[in-house]
Amino acid sequence: MRITNGRRFAALAVSAALAVTAQGAAHQAAHAAGIDRVGITVGSLGNPYFVATDKGISSEAGKITPDAKLTFVSSDYDLNKQFTQIDNFIASGAKIIMINAVDPVAVLPAIKRAQNAGVTVAAFDVAAQGATLTVMTDNVKAGAISCQYIVDHLPGQKGNVVIVNGPQVSSIRDRVAGCKQVLAQHPGIKLLSSDQNAQASRDGGLAVGQSLLTHFPKIDAMFAINDPTAIGLNLAAKQLHRTDFIITSVDGAPDIVAELKDKTSLVKASAAQDPSGMAATAYRLAVAAVGGKKPEQAVTLLAPKLVTTENVDSYKGWGG
Known part of the structure; x- marks a missing residue:
């Protein structure tokens, strides 16, 4: 079917309206879930890789939780330091904690403390035992x-x-x-x-x-x-x-x-890898999980390219 300029404009207007409506719905869901604070702990903020993951989270948050305050910290691969960071996030009222775990097993007690406080924990880049969801490269x-x-x-x-x-x-x-x-x-x-x-x-x-x-x-x-x-x-x-x-x-x-x-x-x-896309995906799934929609699979693996x-x-x- 041939689409005239008028019809094409109308179709584009409808698509734009639907996109705005979908984004608005996401904002409303996030607001209803009380996502106003998010904590992110990564291995090293001096590593360009984690600069990219943080940009991915910031970009996605700007789209679906624009009012949320994001706090980025570096664990420097120190488990005790990461424990303290997680406890600080809990105390500050964070609704989501994004974690690049120093130790995938030893971090479990801190994750349990967060979840017992009603916090959704999303692991990215590396596994974290007990996390609500995980997104990482294969x-x-x-x-x-x-x-x-x-x-x-x-x-x-x-x-x-x-x-x-x-x-x-x-x-x-x-x-x-x-x-x-x-x-x-x-x-x-x-x-x-x-x-x-x-x-x-x-x-x-x-x-x-x-x-x-x-x-x-x-x-x-x-x-x-x-x-x-x-x-x-x-x-x-x-x-x-x-x-x-x-x-x-x-x-x-x-x-x-x-x-x-x-x-x-x-x-x-x-x-x-695609660190920005990986972290953005993890954040998007975390926001959905706060709203009661957990991912079908606990771990999402992204394919690398040589x-x-x-x-x-x-x-x-x-x-x-």
């Missing part, structure tokens, strides 16, 4: 596709590989597990080390990288549990004049895009 798959790149680029699928670990949150453990699953399928690959904690940071990657490269004279590939670690490893390699291996990681952060485009960098691939030196030019970045 981190096992992220580790697997990143390490499959290593396998595919080792001559004869043979060589010495190092996994540079991090804080033992669920996402990092899952990435390492996914990587190990892939490497274990290839008897020609020797895993030299997998227990060194670089603290998921650039400085940690530099320090651990220097130690590993000094200890092991022959390394063919390194898997870093996140992009800051990978960048630190690359810096360590440059300082020690090592160019005989490749590095892969997880995140797809803005900084890693520059590394992938730099032909002198040893970083060759990163399993990209970004490499070969396809980086088409990568749209976080939120793209």
